[in-house]
Amino acid sequence: MNLRSLLLATALWAGTGALCLxxxxxxxxxxxxxxxxxxxxxSAVKACDDxxxxxxxxxxxxxxxxxxxxxxxxxxxxxxxxxxxxGDASALPTAVIDQRGCQYSPHVxxxxxxxxxxxxxxxxxxxxxxxxxxxxxxxxxAQSKGDVLHVDPMKVAEIxxxxxxxxxxxxxxxxVFDHPYFAVSAADGSYxxxxxxLPDGDYNIVAWHEKFGKSDPIKVTVTGGKADKAADxxxxxxxxx
Numbered sequence: 001m002n003l004r005s006l007l008l009a010t011a012l013w014a015g016t017g018a019l020c021l022x023x024x025x026x027x028x029x030x031x032x033x034x035x036x037x038x039x040x041x042x043s044a045v046k047a048c049d050d051x052x053x054x055x056x057x058x059x060x061x062x063x064x065x066x067x068x069x070x071x072x073x074x075x076x077x078x079x080x081x082x083x084x085x086x087g088d089a090s091a092l093p094t095a096v097i098d099q100r101g102c103q104y105s106p107h108v109x110x111x112x113x114x115x116x117x118x119x120x121x122x123x124x125x126x127x128x129x130x131x132x133x134x135x136x137x138x139x140x141x142a143q144s145k146g147d148v149l150h151v152d153p154m155k156v157a158e159i160x161x162x163x164x165x166x167x168x169x170x171x172x173x174x175x176v177f178d179h180p181y182f183a184v185s186a187a188d189g190s191y192x193x194x195x196x197x198l199p200d201g202d203y204n205i206v207a208w209h210e211k212f213g214k215s216d217p218i219k220v221t222v223t224g225g226k227a228d229k230a231a232d233x234x235x236x237x238x239x240x241x
Contacts, residue, residue: 022195022225026074026218028185028207029067032237037061040103040169047125048102048167058169059107060211061237068189069209069235071108073159073175075182076193077206077217085197087180089114089153096120097162097172099127099143104162104172106184108210113178117151119143128165134158136176140165159208173210195225205231212236 037057042048062070078084094116098105102123111117119129121143129149131138135156141149154176164170175182181198183191185207193205204217212235220227 022198022222024076024181024193024195024203024205024220024222024227024231026191026205026231026233028069028072028074028189028191028233028235030061030063030069030212030235030237031067034061034063034067034237042102042167042169045102045125045167047123051101051123056101056103059103062107062187064187068187070185070187070189071106071173071209072185072189072191072233072235073108073110073173073182073208074185074191074193074231074233075110075175075177075206075208076179076198077204078179079204084179084181085199086178087112092116094118097129097174099123099129099164099170102127102164102167102170104170106172108173108175108184110175110177110182110184111154112180113155113157113176114153116153117174119149119151121145121147126166127170129162130165131160131162131174133160133174136160175208195222195227198222198225200224207233207235209235 039055089112092115095111096118098120100122121127126144128142130140135158136154157176157178159175162172181193183193185191200223202221206217207215215233218231
């Protein structure tokens with residue numbers, strides 16, 4: 001390959017990469033007095049308690065000392081009657097909820113309609129994973145150590161809780177979407193929504209937190225897969241119900 005051809009191929013590859021890296025991104029914070037995480041008393045279950053040299057804490061609000069807020073579901077909210085392009089759920093990796101230290105990991109899971117879901121039990125004790133879905137089929141299954149529950153893929157978009165009927169402190173959230181344009185904020189409050197196949201246009205970005213609820217939308221303009229600005233959200237610690 002001569003130098004001219006090499007430079008042309010490199011430019012084409014770089015251009016393709018830029019499209020693949022298209023995204024809507026932003027940051028989530030919480031302001032005000034953030035309550036201290038509540039310790040979880042696992043002393044009645046030795047197999048759970050032994051896994052926590054320091055007391056385990058409730059994960060309803062996970063924020064650092066700078067107010068960076070984790071476990072926030074961020075997504076494109078399509079205008080009524082204008083659905084977003086559906087993803088190919090069959091090509092997605094299986095989403096996994098693990099039970100470790102007698103807590104669900106992750107605490108918040110976001111999946112697409114049709115995506116496979118496994119629930120694992122890596123604890124040396126029995127659990128019972130119980131879905132509280134209202135629009136999708138529920139599941140309620142006892143699990144011993146090492147068991148894996150292959151959950152039927154969700155068929156409808158909704159956000160629902162799961163719990164353990166054996167250990168009352170255990171809870172998690174599953175957010176189901178009928179499109180692929182969603183994310184969950186990381187420990188530093190950041191999130192990134194991949195925009196593959198998203199048509200150019202204006203979109204409403206919404207954030208949802210299990211304690212603080214749903215935000216007002218932020219409108220962004222997407223061109224060539226890239227948003228014209230960051231969609232940053234701020235929740236108030238004293239606003240949650």
